[in-house]
Amino acid sequence: MKRVETLFTGRVYHKGEFKEACIGVDNGIISFIGKEANAPSYDEKVDFKGLFIIPGLIDIHAHLRGMRLNYKEDFLSGTSAAAAGGFTLVFDMPNTDPPTNSRLRLMEKTEEAETQIIIDIGFYFGKPEEVSEAEKLVKTHAIGLKLYPEDYSKSIQPNIVEIVNIVRKNGKRIVFHPEDASIIERNRKAYPDMLKGVDKHSFIRNVETELSALDIFYRTFGAGAHATHLTTVESIMKARANRFTYDVSVNHLALTNNDLLTQGGICKVNPPLRSFEERKALIEAFNEGRIAILITDHAPHTLEEKNMTLYDEIPSGIPCFETAFSVLLDMVHKAGLNIYRLVEAFTRGPAEFLGDKKLGTVSEGSIANLTVFNPKEEWKVDPEEFYTKAKHSPFAGRVLRGRVKATVIRGVVVFQDGEIKVQKGFGKIYGINNY
Ligand code: DOR
Numbered sequence: 001m002k003r004v005e006t007l008f009t010g011r012v013y014h015k016g017e018f019k020e021a022c023i024g025v026d027n028g029i030i031s032f033i034g035k036e037a038n039a040p041s042y043d044e045k046v047d048f049k050g051l052f053i054i055p056g057l058i059d060i061h062a063h064l065r066g067m068r069l070n071y072k073e074d075f076l077s078g079t080s081a082a083a084a085g086g087f088t089l090v091f092d093m094p095n096t097d098p099p100t101n102s103r104l105r106l107m108e109k110t111e112e113a114e115t116q117i118i119i120d121i122g123f124y125f126g127k128p129e130e131v132s133e134a135e136k137l138v139k140t141h142a143i144g145l146k147l148y149p150e151d152y153s154k155s156i157q158p159n160i161v162e163i164v165n166i167v168r169k170n171g172k173r174i175v176f177h178p179e180d181a182s183i184i185e186r187n188r189k190a191y192p193d194m195l196k197g198v199d200k201h202s203f204i205r206n207v208e209t210e211l212s213a214l215d216i217f218y219r220t221f222g223a224g225a226h227a228t229h230l231t232t233v234e235s236i237m238k239a240r241a242n243r244f245t246y247d248v249s250v251n252h253l254a255l256t257n258n259d260l261l262t263q264g265g266i267c268k269v270n271p272p273l274r275s276f277e278e279r280k281a282l283i284e285a286f287n288e289g290r291i292a293i294l295i296t297d298h299a300p301h302t303l304e305e306k307n308m309t310l311y312d313e314i315p316s317g318i319p320c321f322e323t324a325f326s327v328l329l330d331m332v333h334k335a336g337l338n339i340y341r342l343v344e345a346f347t348r349g350p351a352e353f354l355g356d357k358k359l360g361t362v363s364e365g366s367i368a369n370l371t372v373f374n375p376k377e378e379w380k381v382d383p384e385e386f387y388t389k390a391k392h393s394p395f396a397g398r399v400l401r402g403r404v405k406a407t408v409i410r411g412v413v414v415f416q417d418g419e420i421k422v423q424k425g426f427g428k429i430y431g432i433n434n435y
């Protein structure tokens with residue numbers, strides 16, 4: 001058997017089971033999986049004895065910011081946080097400053113990211129102004145178009161149907177944020193202009209806004225799109241009826257409106273956290289296999305911004321790269337979350353969304369992206385220790401059971417025991433270079 005560069009050992013998730021095994025990696029690709037006795041010779045051995053090894057986590061929805069939002073997050077801080085959370089590949093959203101809505105802006109963002117990234121990342125583009133710009137964007141490395149409520153739910157812009165059709169025809173993804181902007185506007189008017197705090201957030205952006213958006217989107221563009229961060233089982237049923245694929249965020253599986261009421265601005269997220277009952281039903285749906293993809297929706301804002309007084313000033317979004325997977329492992333112990341479904345929803349599910357057969361499983365021929373964790377290790381969340389610039393978390397002070405110990409990308413250990421092990425710029429851009 002051909003000698004390999006690196007041999008990793010541990011409890012490996014392979015074909016739906018955890019088994020003691022070795023993974024041989026050559027040139028960034030897995031070339032062997034099996035018992036140590038049958039393993040090929042190697043240059044280096046990385047022993048993850050006693051730890052669990054799963055396919056590298058993939059997040060199809062995150063906000064890395066950069067450019068004029070560098071003060072909230074840059075590509076180094078964001079991808080370091082992602083690596084520390086076990087993520088090997090994440091996809092960045094276009095709602096930046098400036099927005100990623102033209103080929104030139106995508107190229108500028110890509111250039112800024114390339115020299116800084118620790119892990120691999122890919123991009124979405126936002127709604128371009130012109131149809132001709134959409135024609136250019138679909139020929140780039142971006143994986144698809146992200147549409148926000150204002151793009152489709154308030155007034156229908158004349159060229160948007162044409163743009164969506166161009167994106168579809170070129171085999172790129174259409175991902176939309178399902179909240180109806182006109183209902184939000186109407187609900188907001190029920191409260192004073194100078195509304196303080198976030199207590200009314202889940203009334204202003206109630207479930208009705210989500211259900212309505214799922215219908216508007218279907219009526220306008222038809223099936224064949226991906227609804228991101230659904231928050232209730234009712235929304236899941238509607239998305240299925242409208243033949244959308246969909247995902248659910250870790251925030252909505254792990255937190256409720258009660259966290260918003262007790263913790264305030266740091267738990268303000270769009271769409272909002274829902275009730276205890278809705279969250280419980282979501283967990284059941286997850287365990288029944290009705291949620292194929294989970295996302296982090298890592299959305300960093302500074303603590304200062306999150307502590308603002310007025311409702312409309314407090315930005316929405318929760319930074320969670322460094323807690324997401326651990327929070328879910330903790331829920332395996334404490335809330336009956338199914339570990340197999342959990343692994344699949346951050347690996348194979350997203351890989352299928354991407355249509356990428358080289359990702360999402362530990363198999364011979366796959367890219368050697370691995371996430372290594374200890375399901376038993378307990379640790380206390382301290383946002384001061386985060387790599388993200390957003391030093392706050394709804395989980396601050398909580399003791400979580402289950403911890404990411406290492407992250408391996410293309411056969412290289414990029415994170416281990418709290419430390420980043422590669423130089424910035426190690427990460428690659430999805431859709432160019434090696435991909
Ligand atoms: O809570 C949110 N934060 N929802 C969004 O749609 C945007 C995101 C952000 O960029 O901060």
Ligand code: ZN
Nearest residue numbers: 061093297299
């Ligand atoms: Zn988002």
